[in-house]
Amino acid sequence: MFHGLWKLTWLEIKIFLREPLGAFGSVFFPVLVFVVAGRMLGGRLSPVSGPVAGFVRVGLPVLASILIALSGVLSLVTIISIYREGGILKRLRATPLRPQTILTAHVLVKLTLTVVTMMLMVLAGKRYYPIHVDVPVFGFAMALLISTWSILSIGFLIASIVPTARFAQPIGAAILYPMIALCGLFVPLESLPPTAHVLARLLPLTYAVSLLQGIWKNEAWSAHVGDVLALIVVFAICTALSAKVFRWE
Amino acid sequence: MVSEQHMAVLPMSRPIIQVSSIRKTYGSTVAVADVSLEVSEGEIFGLIGPNGAGKTTTMECVEGVRRPDSGNISVLGLDPFRDIYKLQNRIGVQLQQAQLQKRIKVWEAVDLWASLYSHPVDGDQLLEQLGLANKRDAWFMTLSGGQKQRLFIALALINDPEVVFLDELTTGLDPQSRRAIWELVRGIRDRGKTVFMTTHLMEEAERLCDRVAIIEHGKIIDIGSPAELVGRHCPKRTVVLATRDAFAEERLRTIPLAETVTSRDSRFTIQGRGDDFVTEVIQCLSENRIRVTDFRTELPNLEDVFLKLTGHSIRD
Numbered sequence: 001m002f003h004g005l006w007k008l009t010w011l012e013i014k015i016f017l018r019e020p021l022g023a024f025g026s027v028f029f030p031v032l033v034f035v036v037a038g039r040m041l042g043g044r045l046s047p048v049s050g051p052v053a054g055f056v057r058v059g060l061p062v063l064a065s066i067l068i069a070l071s072g073v074l075s076l077v078t079i080i081s082i083y084r085e086g087g088i089l090k091r092l093r094a095t096p097l098r099p100q101t102i103l104t105a106h107v108l109v110k111l112t113l114t115v116v117t118m119m120l121m122v123l124a125g126k127r128y129y130p131i132h133v134d135v136p137v138f139g140f141a142m143a144l145l146i147s148t149w150s151i152l153s154i155g156f157l158i159a160s161i162v163p164t165a166r167f168a169q170p171i172g173a174a175i176l177y178p179m180i181a182l183c184g185l186f187v188p189l190e191s192l193p194p195t196a197h198v199l200a201r202l203l204p205l206t207y208a209v210s211l212l213q214g215i216w217k218n219e220a221w222s223a224h225v226g227d228v229l230a231l232i233v234v235f236a237i238c239t240a241l242s243a244k245v246f247r248w249e
Numbered sequence: 250m251v252s253e254q255h256m257a258v259l260p261m262s263r264p265i266i267q268v269s270s271i272r273k274t275y276g277s278t279v280a281v282a283d284v285s286l287e288v289s290e291g292e293i294f295g296l297i298g299p300n301g302a303g304k305t306t307t308m309e310c311v312e313g314v315r316r317p318d319s320g321n322i323s324v325l326g327l328d329p330f331r332d333i334y335k336l337q338n339r340i341g342v343q344l345q346q347a348q349l350q351k352r353i354k355v356w357e358a359v360d361l362w363a364s365l366y367s368h369p370v371d372g373d374q375l376l377e378q379l380g381l382a383n384k385r386d387a388w389f390m391t392l393s394g395g396q397k398q399r400l401f402i403a404l405a406l407i408n409d410p411e412v413v414f415l416d417e418l419t420t421g422l423d424p425q426s427r428r429a430i431w432e433l434v435r436g437i438r439d440r441g442k443t444v445f446m447t448t449h450l451m452e453e454a455e456r457l458c459d460r461v462a463i464i465e466h467g468k469i470i471d472i473g474s475p476a477e478l479v480g481r482h483c484p485k486r487t488v489v490l491a492t493r494d495a496f497a498e499e500r501l502r503t504i505p506l507a508e509t510v511t512s513r514d515s516r517f518t519i520q521g522r523g524d525d526f527v528t529e530v531i532q533c534l535s536e537n538r539i540r541v542t543d544f545r546t547e548l549p550n551l552e553d554v555f556l557k558l559t560g561h562s563i564r565d
Contacts (some may be wrong), residue, residue, distance in 0.1 A: 004365050011357055018352040018388075083350075091347035094314055096337045096365045 004097050008105040009112075016109060026075065026113055030068055031120045059185055061125070061135075062212045066180065066205065068117050069148040072110040073155035074172045079106060080159035081168040090249045099248075107152050114148050115141065136218055143215040143224075147208035150231035151176075153238035154204060160246040179205040185213075204234040265290045265412055265443045266311060271320030272467075273306050280306040281317070282467035288412075293434065293444040295458035297451065297551070299563050303467035304447040305345055305416055311445065312342050312414050325411060338366055341405035343398075345416040345447075351390040355381060355400060358389065359407060366408035375403050379433065395426030402433060413437055415446040419453060431457050449563060451551040461551070463558060470558050475551055482557045483549035484522040488530045491516050491543035500537045504529045516543075 017023045080103075083089045092102055122137060158175060162168045182196060183205040192200060200206045211227035221228075266288035273281040281303040288294040296304045309315040311322055313329030313336060322329050327336045349358055359376060363369035376382050379399045384392060392400065398418060405413055415434065419427040434457055438444055448454050454461050455475045462472040471478060485508075493515050494500075501510045506521040506529050519530060527546055534541060555563050 004361065007361055007364050011353065011361055012350075014357075015350050015352045086348040087344070087346050088348050088350060090314070091344055091349065094312065094337075094342045094344060094347075095362065096334055 002098070002101050002104065005101050005105055005108075008097070008101065009108045012105055012109045013112060016113070026071060027117050027120065030064070030071075030117055031124055034064065034121055035124050058213050058216050061121075061216060062209055063180075063185055064121060065118060065140075065144050065147075065212055066183070066185070066209065068114055068121075069144065069151050069208075070176050070180075072114045072148065073151050073176060074169055076106055076110050076152060076155045077159045077162065077172040078165060078168045080156070081162050081165040084247065084249060085165045087249065093248050099246075103156065107149070110152060111145065111148055114144065118144060135216060139215045139221070140212070143211050146228060146231055147212060150204055150235045151208065153235045153242070156242040156246075157238045160242040176205075179203045182206065183209040185209050204231060207231050207234075263290045264288065265325060266294075266445060267321075267323045268307070268311060269321045271307070271310055271317040271322060273303075273310060273315065273317045279467055281310070284320075284464065284467070284469050286462050286469060286472060288443060288445050289460075290443055291438065291441060292459040293438050293446065293457055295454045295461040296445070296447045296464055297449065297454045297458075297461050297555075297563075298464040299449055302464045304449075304464055306467075307464070308414055308416055308445065308447055309344075312340065313337070314342075314344075338408060339411050341408060341410035341413040343401045343405045343413075343415045343418060345420075347401065349389045349400075352388045354386055354388060355392070356385045358400065359403060362404045362407045368409060369407050370409045372403075372407065375406060379403050380429075393426075395422050395429065398422065398426075398430060399433070402430075406437070410442065412443045412445060415444060417447055417449070419448070419450065427453070451555065451563060455551050463555060465559050478551065478554045479549050482554045485520055485549065486522065486526045487547040488519045488521075488527060489516065489543070489545045489547065490519075490530075490534075490541045492539055492541045494537075494539045496537070497539050500533060500539065501530075504533050 016026075080089075083092075089102070093099065118141065122135075154176070155172065158172050159168065162171050182192070182200040182203055184200065189197060189200055189206070207227040207230040211224045211231070214224045214227070215221070264287040266286075268287070269285045271281055271284050272279075284303065284307050286294075286296075296307060298304055306315065310317045311324060311329060313324075313333040316330050324336055325339055327339075329336055355376065356372070359372040363372050373382070373385075376385060379402060381396065381399055381403065384396060384400075389397070389400070402415075402418075405415070418434070419430050422430065431453070434444060434446070438459075446458070458475065460472065460474050461478065463470045463478070471482070473481065497517060498510060498512055501507065501517060501519055504519070504521065504526075506523050506526040507519050508522065509518075509520045511518045521529075533539075534544075552563065
């Protein structure tokens with residue numbers, strides 16, 4: 001069923017790293033920004049109290065995670081549409097590679113890069129952000145994995161619909177980034193106007209943020225079953241839809 | 250011994266690919282209206298016609314990349330749509346306008362493809378045969394057009410397929426690379442494989458194909474060997490010669506198979522039909538001791554056949 005998956009995944013990682021700015025843009029740059037910001041702010045953060053400190057302690061890491069996941073999704077959307085436009089998908093399809101294998105390989109590449117970036121961030125964070133929180137790294141990684149997987153399925157749906165590679169990135173960004181405003185990171189869901197609240201409840205990012213924040217704050221997984229279920233539902237719906245509308249050329 | 254010889258002859262007539270009355274439309278556009286054809290084991294079969302005639306769509310239906318709206322296809326006894334994964338192990342495909350990842354290395358592509366099939370041939374040896382050994386570590390994007398096509402041929406051959414599909418293989422290549430590719434394709438046939446190819450280059454079809462099917466507006470107009478088609482549709486031969494002999498025209502008109510004799514200055518154009526026509530012209534010249542300063546025969550080719558059958562040139 002997934003014959004050739006590992007070889008293709010490994011190959012796609014190598015190919016991605018050969019891109020100019022590939023590794024730098026997606027892995028090192030976020031970490032670099034994080035470190036630079038840490039050096040500039042680091043010493044002054046601990047005395048701050050109140051909501052700002054709360055945001056720094058929980059909101060910021062979650063926001064960073066979400067941004068990294070989204071950039072992974074956008075890069076997936078772009079790659080899929082370039083592959084389609086260039087006839088690469090068509091060529092791969094005329095081999096015994098199953099369509100699911102090709103798509104799964106790309107998801108694995110993005111997940112791997114997201115995980116690597118996050119690990120570097122955590123290492124850098126330990127060094128530069130003097131926030132003494134006992135963060136459940138493994139649990140948070142799991143939560144991020146589930147969230148990214150679910151958001152990636154939205155990426156697939158976008159990749160299935162965008163007409164050309166040129167529009168892939170902007171259309172993807174236009175759909176994904178506005179979700180950040182409503183996802184509960186900056187404004188608590190409860191204080192949103194009713195319509196915005198309903199809208200936020202429909203956005204998958206809201207559940208991802210709720211899950212990530214909860215796990216970061218050491219809350220129990222049992223308190224976030226609803227979030228995980230919502231993310232799985234999003235994944236199921238988007239995967240089913242994109243399987244229907246996906247074009248190979 | 251006798252049975253072996255018998256075996257060597259028999260498979261030539263066995264159809265490997267059978268296509269009957271397939272039709273494929275995209276919305277209101279009819280890409281393939283009605284195509285039926287058979288490809289025999291061990292031959293190079295060419296589907297020829299202008300761009301947009303339905304060549305690629307027909308081929309992609311046979312490869313199982315597309316599903317025809319109606320009609321039946323059998324390749325190696327398998328249904329290309331239902332048995333696609335079984336079939337893919339036994340066929341090799343080169344697609345028109347396909348690309349690979351820009352930064353994939355030649356050996357990586359060959360290695361990936363080899364891992365997908367149950368009985369791959371040696372990739373390095375294949376690259377050697379196709380003259381790509383020194384490009385083993387090159388990125389796909391750095392290859393020339395001819396090198397890319399040779400890589401695609403390598404990928405199409407990696408599973409030691411019984412049937413190889415080549416779609417517009419030499420389009421966009423310079424004459425030298427084109428000739429090199431023709432040699433490769435003949436080599437594939439000489440190793441006992443069946444080749445199903447498309448081209449809009451009549452010269453390519455004439456030099457390479459054992460049999461061709463002419464397709465236009467999604468329909469097959471005629472099928473046969475290039476020589477058969479020429480004989481069937483353009484039996485006329487032309488001889489052009491130059492002479493200052495005052496009685497030449499009169500004498501040339503006595504040639505039994507000649508149909509028309511026209512002259513301009515001292516150049517004569519004689520048209521006739523039949524295999525003996527050219528011989529008769531030569532005999533006439535020698536019997537009458539007509540001195541010629543130029544002598545040239547013009548034999549019709551597939552290009553002429555196409556023009557005759559469709560009323561327009563293939564390049565229009």
